[in-house]
Amino acid sequence: MVGIALxxxxxxxxxxxxxxxxxxxxxxAQAGTLDYRVFVPPVAADAGEGLPSEVVPEYxxxxxxxxxxxxxxxxxxxxxxxxxxxxxxxxVHYPLTITIxxxxxxxxxxxxxxxxxxxPQMFPRAERAFRTLAYDRxxxxxxxxxxxxxxxxxxxxxxxxxxxxRIRVIPFGIDHSRFNPGDATREPFLLYPARPxxxxxxxxxFHAFSLLRRVRPDLRLVLTGGGHTQAPPRGVEIRxxxxxxxxxxxxxxxxxxxxxxxxxGFGQPPLEAxxxxxxxxxxxAASLPEVCGDxxxxxxxxxxxxMADAVLEVVNDPEPxxxxxxxxxxxxxxxxxxxxxxxVYRELL
Numbered sequence: 001m002v003g004i005a006l007x008x009x010x011x012x013x014x015x016x017x018x019x020x021x022x023x024x025x026x027x028x029a030q031a032g033t034l035d036y037r038v039f040v041p042p043v044a045a046d047a048g049e050g051l052p053s054e055v056v057p058e059y060x061x062x063x064x065x066x067x068x069x070x071x072x073x074x075x076x077x078x079x080x081x082x083x084x085x086x087x088x089x090x091x092v093h094y095p096l097t098i099t100i101x102x103x104x105x106x107x108x109x110x111x112x113x114x115x116x117x118x119x120p121q122m123f124p125r126a127e128r129a130f131r132t133l134a135y136d137r138x139x140x141x142x143x144x145x146x147x148x149x150x151x152x153x154x155x156x157x158x159x160x161x162x163x164x165x166r167i168r169v170i171p172f173g174i175d176h177s178r179f180n181p182g183d184a185t186r187e188p189f190l191l192y193p194a195r196p197x198x199x200x201x202x203x204x205x206f207h208a209f210s211l212l213r214r215v216r217p218d219l220r221l222v223l224t225g226g227g228h229t230q231a232p233p234r235g236v237e238i239r240x241x242x243x244x245x246x247x248x249x250x251x252x253x254x255x256x257x258x259x260x261x262x263x264x265g266f267g268q269p270p271l272e273a274x275x276x277x278x279x280x281x282x283x284x285a286a287s288l289p290e291v292c293g294d295x296x297x298x299x300x301x302x303x304x305x306x307m308a309d310a311v312l313e314v315v316n317d318p319e320p321x322x323x324x325x326x327x328x329x330x331x332x333x334x335x336x337x338x339x340x341x342x343x344v345y346r347e348l349l
Contacts, residue, residue, distance in 0.1 A: 002345050003089030003103075004038045004051070007059045007075065007082065008096050010068045011044050012226065012241060015195055016268050017112055020148070020172045021095040025049035027173060027338030034342055034349075039085055041071075056085050072134070075100045091348045093341075099138040106348040109142035111135070113152055113265030113286075115199065117159040122198040136160055144344050148172050148266035151287035168344050171291070172266055173334035174275050178244060181277035181326070182252040186318070189220040189237075190311065191254040191278070193247060193269050194261070195227045201260040201283070201301050206233050208260075208307040215312060221258075222250060251276035256314050256321075259283060260301045267291050271332055274325030279318040281311045295328035297321060 004025070009018065028036060029050030038053040040046075042061050047053070058081040060071035075082055082101035086092055093108040094100075116123050116131040123131070139145050139160055145167045147153050153169050156162045190209070194200040202223075209221050213235055223232070226241045242250070251257070257273035259282045267288050270280045274295055282288050283301035299310040314321050 001035045001037055001089050003086045003092040005092055005094050006038060006047055007041045007056055007100055008072055008098050009041055009044045009047055010062050013065055017096055019268055022049050023173055023334045024337060025051055027334030031335040031338045032342060034345060056082055058082055072100055091345050097138055098134045106143040108144045108344060109138050110146045111139050111156055114155045114159045115263050119263055143348055144168060146170050149287040149290050151290055152265045170337055170340040171332060172268060173337040174271050174329055174332045175334060176275060178248060179272045179275035184252045186255055187253045188218045189222050189254055190256055190258045191222050191250050192258050193224040195225040199261060199263040201262050204304050205260045208304040211308040212311055251278045254278050256281050258311055260307060262301050264288055270296060271329050275329035277322050277326060279314045279321035280325055281314050293328050295324040
């Protein structure tokens with residue numbers, strides 16, 4: 001049996017790692033051939049996404065990031081009761097990176113990035129220390145490390161000293177039953193679905209947007225994702241945490257997705273937008289060119305003039321970018337991702 005440990009999940013608070021994990025589980029539920037059991041925390045009893053699952057009641061309830069840290073600390077101090085739930089697993093996968101609880105069988109860890117090592121100035125000292133303790137140790141102790149891009153593989157080898165032979169590159173997928181073109185009319189707004197973390201580069205986007213408004217005063221900027229607390233500039237609308245259905249509707253109606261991130265291990269939103277027929281204007285940083293291929297109009301995320309020019313070009317002539325995006329997104333499916341994960345599990349069974 002393959003165990004999948006999700007005890008550190010806090011629904012709605014982990015960004016892309018939660019999206020990717022849930023997509024993988026749905027893919028395994030649809031295309032998997034092995035025996036699975038997902039171990040979930042009390043706050044996320046439905047997180048199995050169709051796979052057989054078991055709530056671990058001994059894990060402390062955590063609804064916020066500070067509560068998550070406390071729950072992980074307590075779990076690390078007393079792993080025995082948690083470990084007993086996983087005693088029947090022959091291999092355990094930790095899709096959220098942190099190996100809680102540790103088990104005496106081969107472990108698979110998903111590593112999303114090493115941003116705390118590549119961009120340490122964007123993290124408080126305490127968080128850097130936590131990631132070094134929790135993420136880096138988990139990756140170094142794993143029998144296999146799964147990453148979503150060659151970019152992350154290269155950074156993990158250089159920064160963490162991981163043996164490349166233990167790393168498997170498996171891109172994430174897209175749920176094409178949900179993310180697909182509709183018949184909605186495109187509206188004059190740009191979309192950026194991202195929490196306001198420093199690497200998401202919102203301040204430069206706001207500057208570029210102010211330049212765009214001089215040429216296109218009708219243009220709006222719509223932001224989604226939790227954590228937006230500051231009053232936005234003129235023309236910027238904050239939607240906060242939105243449902244999957246509302247996000248799809250935004251992708252289908254936006255003139256373009258603008259994605260100015262300074263650092264991504266993969267970058268799910270550009271592919272989701274492409275699958276919905278939304279043109280993508282994208283940073284040329286980190287993994288994004290690898291993931292988006294020739295289907296996005298790239299810009300230097302630190303150059304606001306270049307950002308504004310790229311957006312204007314796409315908004316004025318969207319159809320070529322729409323067509324290339326649809327073709328690119330079709331290459332990514334959760335079924336393909338799930339089958340590649342099963343190959344990794346079989347290596348260790």
